[in-house]
Amino acid sequence: MxxxxxxxxxxxxxxxxxxxxxxxxxxxxxxxYVDYHRCIKAKGEExxxxxEFWRAYQAMCPVFWITKWDEQREAGNFPAxxx
Numbered sequence: 001m002x003x004x005x006x007x008x009x010x011x012x013x014x015x016x017x018x019x020x021x022x023x024x025x026x027x028x029x030x031x032x033y034v035d036y037h038r039c040i041k042a043k044g045e046e047x048x049x050x051x052e053f054w055r056a057y058q059a060m061c062p063v064f065w066i067t068k069w070d071e072q073r074e075a076g077n078f079p080a081x082x083x
Contacts, residue, residue: 025060030080032057033069037083 036053043050057066072078 029057029061029065033061033066034080034083037073041083 032053036050036057039047039050039053069078073083
């Protein structure tokens with residue numbers, strides 16, 4: 001068996017497991033992004049709890065989502081209210 005065939009036999013996608021319903025973190029990612037921007041708008045960037053939201057969305061969200069959301073906020077057409 002070649003090296004690539006051996007690797008393919010080891011890698012596979014597991015089926016959905018109903019014991020872990022919170023595997024899709026998309027909503028959590030988006031919510032932390034929104035909460036961070038609402039927090040800094042209300043309290044300022046130096047407010048320590050705001051940094052927790054920042055760390056959370058930086059760790060969870062793909063960079064291209066963050067870039068897209070930043071562009072939408074700057075253009076005034078971001079889907080969340082108050083950000």
